[in-house]
Amino acid sequence: MNPHRRTALVHACMALATGLGLVPAANAQPRYDPGASATEIRIGNTMPYSGPVSAFGTVGKAEAAYFDMVNAEGGINGRKISFITLDDGYVPSKTVERVRKLVEQDEVLAVFGLVGTSHNAAVQKYLNARKVPQLFISTGATRFGDPKNFPWTMGWQPTYQAEGRIYAQHILASNPNAKIAILYQNDDFGRDVLKGVMNGLGEKAQGQVVAQTTYETTDPTVDSQVVSLKASGADTFINIATPKAAAQAIRKAADIGWKPAQYVTQVSNSVPMVMKPAGPENALGVISIAYVRDPADPAWQASKEYLQYQAWFRKYYPGGNIEDPSNVIGYSMAQTLAQTLKQAGDNLTRENVMKQAANLDMTLPMLLPGVAIKTGPNDFAPVKGMQPVRFNGKVFEPFGPVLNGQ
Incomplete structure (x- = not known):
């Protein structure tokens, strides 16, 4: 056979096989940035486990417990989450020090869930300059939903x-x-x-x-x-x-x-x-x-969403306070990150992680009815709905419609 015809035939067969999914296309090969591999995704976090607002440290513990469950069930797309969480004592200068360690020494793929407005502001320019995702952070300051000026930073909660x-x-x-x-x-x-x-x-x-x-x-x-x-x-x-x-x-x-x-x-x-x-x-x-269901409210405790949450809590965070809504927030934020990483598939570059974070449309089990997660390329505010509530001596009771305050 003419060698040129043989080469053409081989190329044609390869193209057909690729189209049928028998061999992977070149652009479907896994892609990794620092912090990601075929077996692992490293995520960095700081929390005020000590200091004047140490009560918020439970958010980080709930997040870690959720990732423990994810790993026990096989990880995300076959990869285990290595959640590296450090104490910053609610001191912005310590947040800077801890985040630099996470990025430069631990080489995390992204930082996630940092608590505090001043603390996130202290590392925002650094992370954006290095093009490291600063995702689903625990503050409602408006500056963290500004994709034009800070395309690597995204908040989570209502502003x-x-x-x-x-x-x-x-x-x-x-x-x-x-x-x-x-x-x-x-x-x-x-x-x-x-x-x-x-x-x-x-x-x-x-x-x-x-x-x-x-x-x-x-x-x-x-x-x-x-x-x-x-x-x-x-x-x-x-x-x-x-x-x-x-x-x-x-x-x-x-x-x-x-x-x-x-x-x-x-x-x-x-x-x-x-x-x-x-x-x-x-x-x-x-x-x-x-914007999340109060786990202490009996009105939710017979729901399948709460029972699922309760089963997770008892198994993976038995030392926590199940009535503390801060744990629901940590649980829900971790679910948001897990979905983002799932959508990223085998393209675990920092750029694609941000692209997927800006392409969410989902509900979460422990968000209040009528509150959802939705983002877009120009919309870096995942949770917008807010339900007015009033304390009745035991729990906060919802009243009126879900609002967005815009």
């Missing part, structure tokens, strides 16, 4: 500004002449929620906000701030604080006989972490927002 606007809208609807006092954490988290409140109040903000005061996470108490807010004559109190300070503020208001309408941000609407330490009787009627 703090949207949350603040929802509180303002509820106040204007329920008490149009409210006199509002605001306590807020003196950092990007506190200022972001405050901005949402002020934007939501609009032209009424200047007249209705009669007092504002801040606190530092290192302050032993917020008692003096609450006393000064009561002295303003306010009948409405917006408590923009992390769990320890939020609980102190609710309790102190009761101790001094101040009984305003109260709002607390979603980062501090945990019954075991905040309402019980504050005294449930003191927190009666507190309003917040939620």
